[in-house]
Amino acid sequence: MSGKNFFSSVASPEFLKKFRPENSDKEKRKARLVLLFVFGTAVLLVGVAFLFREIPTFWQRFNEPSTVVSRELVPILPTTTPTPKFEKEKEEIEKMIEPLRGRYGVYFQDLESKSSFEINGKEKFAAASLIKLPVILTLYWEGSEGRIDLDTIYKLKESDKRSGAGSLVGKPVGFEITYRKMAELMGKQSDNTAFFVLSKILGAEKIQAEIEALGMKDTSFANQETSPEDIGLFFRKLYGENVVSDKDKEEILSFMTDTIWEDRIPAGVPEGIKVAHKIGTLPGVISDGGIVFGPKPFVLVILTQDINEIEAKKELPEISKKIWEMVNGKEEP
Numbered sequence: 177m178s179g180k181n182f183f184s185s186v187a188s189p190e191f192l193k194k195f196r197p198e199n200s201d202k203e204k205r206k207a208r209l210v211l212l213f214v215f216g217t218a219v220l221l222v223g224v225a226f227l228f229r230e231i232p233t234f235w236q237r238f239n240e241p242s243t244v245v246s247r248e249l250v251p252i253l254p255t256t257t258p259t260p261k262f263e264k265e266k267e268e269i270e271k272m273i274e275p276l277r278g279r280y281g282v283y284f285q286d287l288e289s290k291s292s293f294e295i296n297g298k299e300k301f302a303a304a305s306l307i308k309l310p311v312i313l314t315l316y317w318e319g320s321e322g323r324i325d326l327d328t329i330y331k332l333k334e335s336d337k338r339s340g341a342g343s344l345v346g347k348p349v350g351f352e353i354t355y356r357k358m359a360e361l362m363g364k365q366s367d368n369t370a371f372f373v374l375s376k377i378l379g380a381e382k383i384q385a386e387i388e389a390l391g392m393k394d395t396s397f398a399n400q401e402t403s404p405e406d407i408g409l410f411f412r413k414l415y416g417e418n419v420v421s422d423k424d425k426e427e428i429l430s431f432m433t434d435t436i437w438e439d440r441i442p443a444g445v446p447e448g449i450k451v452a453h454k455i456g457t458l459p460g461v462i463s464d465g466g467i468v469f470g471p472k473p474f475v476l477v478i479l480t481q482d483i484n485e486i487e488a489k490k491e492l493p494e495i496s497k498k499i500w501e502m503v504n505g506k507e508e509p
Contacts, residue, residue, distance in 0.1 A: 262286075265502045266293040269495060276491060278460065278483030283404035286503055287415060287473045297405040300394055301479040304456030304463060305341070305366045307400050309410055312359050312431070314378050314386045316424045319355075326356040330373060341457075342367025363431030366455060390419070407465040407477040411452075415467055415475070432466060439489065440464035441476055444496025462488035468496075470504045 262284070273280040273295070281299050285292035318324040332344065332351040339345060342365045344353070355377070358370035375383065384397045390413055394403035413419050414428065429452040441464045442451040453466025462485055465477035476499055480488050 261289070261291045262293045262502070265499070266295065268498060270295055272491065272495060272498070276483065276487055278488075279481045280483070281404040281477075281479040282495065283408035283465075283475070283477040284499055285408060285412065285475045287412070287467070287475060292408075294405060294408075297408075298394060298403055300401045300403055301463070301481050302456075302458055302461050303395070303400050303402040304458045304461050305371075306402060306407055306454050306456040306463060306465060306479075307395075307397060308362045308366065308371050309407070309454055310383055310387045310390070310392070310395070310397065311371060311374055311378065312362055312428060313390075313410075313414070313419070314383050315355060315359055315374055316420050316428060317386060318378065318382075320420060320424065324355065324377075326359070327354050329354055330358070330377075332369075332373075336369055336373050338368035338372045340368040341365055342369055344369035359428075360431045363428070363454070364435050366435075366437065366457075402479070404465075404477045404479050407479070408475050411465065411467050411475045411477075415473075429467070440492040441466060441468065441478070441496045443493035444498075445470065445500045460485070462492065464492060468500065470500065472503050474499065474503050 269282055273282075279296065279299070279301070281294075281296035281301055283292070283294045283297050315324065315326065319326045329352050332347055332349060332353065334349050337345045342361055344351075344358070344361055344367050347353075353370075355374065358367070358374055361367035361370045362374070380397055387395050387397060390410060392402070392406040392409055395401070395406045414425060419425075420428070432452040432454055433450055435453070435455075437455045438451075440455060440462070441453050442449075445451060445468055450469040451466055452469070453464055456463035456465075456479070460482045461480055462483060463479045465479070466475070468474050468476060476496060478492055478495055
């Protein structure tokens with residue numbers, strides 16, 4: 177029976193007779209059951225219609241992954257187009273690196289005027305020891321959140337030791353050292369053992385999460401690669417965007433000042449000028465990046481790959497010197 181015929185029969189005179197006083201109690205109960213059935217059917221139909229309309233939306237919300245933001249940092253990407261002020265200077269740097277073997281990437285920003293330029297700024301390079309920068313910063317973030325005590329004492333294991341840069345590899349098993357001191361060794365000596373231990377404690381996933389929170393889109397902790405712009409972004413944020421407390425910022429910068437590796441960017445600026453920087457070295461890789469605290473401070477990053485190492489060691493200070501002179505002027509003889 178169709179819905180129309182059903183409701184017509186309910187409203188017919190024959191059906192209505194069932195409600196007259198002379199009808200028996202049995203007939204009245206039957207009529208009430210029919211009315212309840214009609215009402216229940218109507219409610220059920222409305223409910224089904226509502227569910228069919230809402231189920232797709234509910235299902236989408238239920239299955240949609242939640243977004244977890246580890247830190248409220250709004251990425252401010254470096255300027256990718258050279259400002260007119262430094263167009264000529266950029267061309268001069270390009271002429272310096274053009275005849276050199278291998279790949280060079282440069283990022284520069286004047287921290288006062290915000291003027292900047294880049295050469296191969298978004299290209300990915302082997303990070304080498306520059307990948308230690310986000311490890312240090314992640315350690316201090318965790319400390320500021322109360323999840324790690326930087327003065328915790330760690331006892332060195334034989335399995336922790338990593339050859340290459342740093343003095344910690346020469347310490348005996350059981351040697352006691354704090355997390356804070358390991359961060360200092362990573363900055364001052366580019367210590368590989370300290371890097372291994374802190375990376376293990378923090379975990380690669382957490383380090384990569386903080387890299388992404390900073391906005392370093394071309395940097396992969398797992399692949400040990402980065403770009404000139406990403407390293408420039410790291411130093412810009414550390415310098416002026418309150419990613420850590422002022423006290424922690426000054427401590428981190430002190431770890432990267434007067435290091436045992438002062439033959440690259442620092443070698444191109446006048447004696448006595450503070451440079452907080454981090455070098456990176458591998459076969460075919462001679463890199464450096466940091467902040468030069470002159471009268472007009474600036475960020476400078478120079479990444480290389482597949483280069484002639486003797487050539488690069490000579491050229492990095494020359495690039496640094498050229499940039500210093502274009503920002504702060506030539507030294508008086």
